[in-house]
Amino acid sequence: xxxxxxxxxxxxxxxxxxxxxxxxxxxxxxxxxxxxxxxxxxxxxxxxxxxxxxxxxxxxxxxxxxxxxxxxxxxxxxxxxxxxxxxxxxxxxxxxxxxxxxxxxxxxxxxxxxxxxxxxxxxxxxxxxxxxxxxxxxxxxxxxxxxxxxxxxxxxxxxxxxxxxxxxxxxxxxxxxxxxxxxxxxxxxxxxxxxxxxxxxxxxxxxxxxxxxxxxxxxxxxxxxxxxxxxxxxxxxxxxxxxxx
Numbered sequence: 001x002x003x004x005x006x007x008x009x010x011x012x013x014x015x016x017x018x019x020x021x022x023x024x025x026x027x028x029x030x031x032x033x034x035x036x037x038x039x040x041x042x043x044x045x046x047x048x049x050x051x052x053x054x055x056x057x058x059x060x061x062x063x064x065x066x067x068x069x070x071x072x073x074x075x076x077x078x079x080x081x082x083x084x085x086x087x088x089x090x091x092x093x094x095x096x097x098x099x100x101x102x103x104x105x106x107x108x109x110x111x112x113x114x115x116x117x118x119x120x121x122x123x124x125x126x127x128x129x130x131x132x133x134x135x136x137x138x139x140x141x142x143x144x145x146x147x148x149x150x151x152x153x154x155x156x157x158x159x160x161x162x163x164x165x166x167x168x169x170x171x172x173x174x175x176x177x178x179x180x181x182x183x184x185x186x187x188x189x190x191x192x193x194x195x196x197x198x199x200x201x202x203x204x205x206x207x208x209x210x211x212x213x214x215x216x217x218x219x220x221x222x223x224x225x226x227x228x229x230x231x232x233x234x235x236x237x238x239x240x241x242x243x244x245x
Contacts, residue, residue, distance in 0.1 A: 008060035047085035108196035
């Protein structure tokens with residue numbers, strides 16, 4: 001895979017840790033409320049250490065088309081670090097995901113409103129739709145690093161356009177670094193992202209659930225509708241929804 005680089009982030013180690021420290025700082029109050037100050041401090045230290053270990057292993061995909069995938073890979077590595085740090089203390093995987101989900105909610109809430117509006121517009125912009133339509137008509141499968149993607153145009157009113165992930169670099173990264181049980185939870189990052197960025201994402205299955213593809217469907221002004229075919233993950237989603245009201 002000539003477009004994928006391992007080790008790219010080594011020289012960015014300090015800036016990535018600084019960003020990670022900021023994310024953890026957003027969680028300060030929540031972690032203290034959940035675990036108390038002593039354990040919260042210990043957890044922050046251990047999770048940071050795990051992330052630093054992962055940084056040299058995070059894949060980087062070169063080129064403009066790799067930008068969104070690189071963002072997701074970095075988020076995945078951060079969440080995997082939380083999993084590894086909390087697993088040392090025998091925390092249940094569902095509880096780990098609750099912490100990650102809450103962190104992502106706080107992180108997306110901190111994005112300036114103008115930037116969120118811009119990202120929302122871009123997602124449903126004519127240029128994006130034109131690109132998807134062209135690739136869908138050609139039945140083009142795009143391979144970027146360990147990702148393989150195919151595109152669809154919506155027919156009727158169910159969705160505007162869709163993306164099927166036939167292979168996923170995020171899934172491979174998590175599995176290759178000891179987080180196989182955590183993999184289907186990581187896919188649920190898209191709940192907070194879709195809500196915050198207005199994706200209107202509908203998804204009923206993922207590769208991490210054991211399915212043959214991830215079925216992303218996007219609908220302008222639509223509501224986020226994401227579920228998991230892994231029962232434990234679905235139970236966690238429903239518990240979080242009930243908690244969030």
